[in-house]
Amino acid sequence: MADLGLAGRRVLVTGGTSGIGLAVADTFADEGAHVGIIGRSPERLRAAVEDLRKKHPDSIIVGETCDISSEPDVQSTTNKLVSQLGGLDHLVSSAGISGSLGHAVDQVPAEEFLEVQRINVLGPFLAIKTALRHLREGEDATYTLIGSDSGFVAVPGMLAYNASKGAIVQLTRALSTELYNDGIRVNSVCPSIVDTPMARDGLGIDSFHDVGYPVSQPSDVAWLVLSLASPRFGAVNGVSLLADYGYHARSTFPA
Template sequence: MTTSPSSRAAIPAPDGSPKDDMDLQLDGTTALITGAASGIGRATALALATEGVRVALLDRDGSALKETANGCRDALVLVGDVTDEDQVAAAVDAAVGSLGRLDAVVCCAGISGPVGSGIEDIELADWNAVFAVNVTGAFLVLTHALPALRAAASVSSSASVVLLASDSAVVASPGMVPYCASKAALVQFGRALSVDLAGSGIRVNTVAPSIVDTPMSRGDLGSAAFDDPGFPVQTAAEVAAHVVYLVSPRSRAVNGTTLLSDFGYAARSGSPA
């Protein structure tokens, strides 16, 4: 694992639009974001930095991570693998040491694994890899981050964990069994953890978006699928806005829940009536 600081002024907003007038009360707080090199993780890092949050960014891709840091203010770059406990422990220690405290953890690191394959064609190693990143990675990060989150909550009565799941936790597409199962596990992990931490001042919530225009989605579906999609598509910045709200004290009553942002698809009946 390597670390390096980066210091540049925050951009106006992650999608280039003007900031709204709602004060999310995040200025001066701190956060660790995993999977921050691209996609939703990058958008979340930029959105939090725009709100005045001092961020530590963790990902395996060091060069892409530095690009994210260039859009943040005084970001700490942490190159490491969330499936390696020693690297996770070192990253969390470095984040707390540099930031001085840890008010929030956002777990965005994730992989899709084999897409388009039935389970009889999926190797055990590929199945395990999906769960190692999507579920065990969050477990490792939070196991090591909880002491710092507890310390922050004891001072401010407010600390937050946000896990990035997917609408695939509640609905399924063909050929995505490992991904769907891992995201469902992540949702229940967050719910159970919120119960364990009740009364501690640490809230745990999950965001579960439908299709988001990210490099991973384009890799799975093909870039052509986004040229004239027959389905609604979110931007990473839109999902990041949900995350930022759940991190903020403005959502202090929201705990142990999943924000399903899927344009209402899961609410619709398949009945032709």
């Protein structure tokens, strides 16, 4: 088996109670890492921590609820979890919302547009701002953001989400440049549709069975996150890794 070099590492995952974030936490723990998760729901947090501890009895698993758009909340939560983990080597920002879908620009309330940016853009900014001093002391430190193919391509009715994920692409570039001298690599994983509760709710479907297009599982995305975080991938920095089965390369021009 390939050794990703992540055993014993200390990892913090926002949005770690469900979907991609939970899969990331689970997969890191599979590699022998110690994991802290942050989520909004106390009920989901308790369930996630309990499940992860049962599956990974040799790993430290801790969790806290937090409003990721509040700097004081993120600061105190990060410090508490990092203290429990004994340090921090890897940070993953997975928390995100889609906002309501299918609305034209003149039907999107300004506050809803801003709420999507608060969670999807301000949240990752606050995560790295508050964790930075800990990562500077970490080993082969990395910050990996969960973006989307929606940061590269667009369809009508997803304006707020498209804008937020486009910001993640540039935030990845900017942070990789700014933190280069700190030895902290910054990358993002940008999947197309992933079978998560958020995706099902946003599309208004109960199942992706027979939808006619490829759909990733959260574990698929988790492996990409671990690969980018691994010291084996030390040359990879500032990359927004598209994971969309090549759909971005296909022209839709009507000719």
